[in-house]
Amino acid sequence: MMISAELLLAGVAAVVLLICTAAYCVLVSRNLVRILIGLEIFTKAVTLLIILGGLAAGRIALGQSLVITLIVVEVVVIVVAAGVVINSYGHSLSLDTRELEKLKG
Amino acid sequence: MTFEAGILLALLVASALWAVMTYSLVMSAIGLGIASAMLAILMYELGAPMAAVIELSVCAGLITVVFISAISLTPRMQDREERADAKRRLARFFPLPLILAAAAWVMFAYGDAVELPIALPQAEQGGVREALWEARSFDVIGQIVIILAGAFAVVILFKNLRKPGGERR
Numbered sequence: 672m673m674i675s676a677e678l679l680l681a682g683v684a685a686v687v688l689l690i691c692t693a694a695y696c697v698l699v700s701r702n703l704v705r706i707l708i709g710l711e712i713f714t715k716a717v718t719l720l721i722i723l724g725g726l727a728a729g730r731i732a733l734g735q736s737l738v739i740t741l742i743v744v745e746v747v748v749i750v751v752a753a754g755v756v757i758n759s760y761g762h763s764l765s766l767d768t769r770e771l772e773k774l775k776g
Numbered sequence: 777m778t779f780e781a782g783i784l785l786a787l788l789v790a791s792a793l794w795a796v797m798t799y800s801l802v803m804s805a806i807g808l809g810i811a812s813a814m815l816a817i818l819m820y821e822l823g824a825p826m827a828a829v830i831e832l833s834v835c836a837g838l839i840t841v842v843f844i845s846a847i848s849l850t851p852r853m854q855d856r857e858e859r860a861d862a863k864r865r866l867a868r869f870f871p872l873p874l875i876l877a878a879a880a881w882v883m884f885a886y887g888d889a890v891e892l893p894i895a896l897p898q899a900e901q902g903g904v905r906e907a908l909w910e911a912r913s914f915d916v917i918g919q920i921v922i923i924l925a926g927a928f929a930v931v932i933l934f935k936n937l938r939k940p941g942g943e944r945r
Contacts, residue, residue: 673894673896673897674822674894675778676891676892676894678778678781678782679892679894680887680890680892681781681782681785682781682785683892684880684883684884684887685785685786685788685789687879687883688789688876688879688880689788689789689792691875691876691879692789692792692793692796692872692876693792693796695796695869695871695872695875696796699868699869699872702801704801704804704843704846704847704850705796705801705804707843708795708796708804708805708808708843709796711808711835711839712792712795712796712808712811715788715792715811715812715815715835718815718819718827718831719788719815719818722819722822722824722827723822725824726822726823727892727893727894727895728895729895729896729897729898730898730900731822731823731824731897731900732900732902732903732904732906732907733900733907733911733912734824734827735824735826735827735904735907735908736904736907736908736911736912736915737912737915738819738824738827738830738831739826739827739830739904739908740912740915740918740919742827742830742831742834742835743919743922743923744919744922745835745839746834746835746838746839746926747922747923747925747926748926749839749842749843750842750926750930751926751929751930751933753842753843753845753846754929754930754933754934755933756846757846757849757850757933758933760849760850766850
């Protein structure tokens, strides 16, 4: 499939907006689960960018294989991070990053 | 640009924004699942069906379940605490739609000046199967190692999980 220049530009614009949303979420949120949601939105943006890159380079099969690898890594990272968040809740009884005072110093 | 792809891109950004802005964490996880589903449909439209299927089943399904399980393992805030927190959250997240609108306006105004290179589609022998199992076979080994590392990490994390009282589960 040949991608049109307009669709490529619109896709890259959507990627920029998704990265802005995710960066704002990660920087401003104080809830650990919401920070993970921001991280997940970052990976959505990267997934879309890889597919657009594959289409623009004319090698969509390679793009798809990289996306499959990215999804596997993403799932493992999110599952382990969710485990760390639950463990952290077990210790501090809070999901607020300001309550994680034992990490200071 | 096809009309469907444009709508899907807009819905993808809108659902990601909703996932970040909404107060309830469960709604946030559902918003993320909707964003994944939109991305999967978009990938299918763009001619990447294999990646779309995996995105839909794993990201829209499994990761939403993981998030909802993690949220259900933690208690809700008290009503009064929740109302105060909602006001503070609104103040902190209020600039985000404005930032996105400004970024969209800048890209819309100056987008014509940018020229992105587009190559002609190349004939790829065997498609995704060939690319994944032969050209990128080392990635598959990496994936196996990462899955095993993740499985061991989860086992160790939940083995040491303590109850709020301090005793081991």
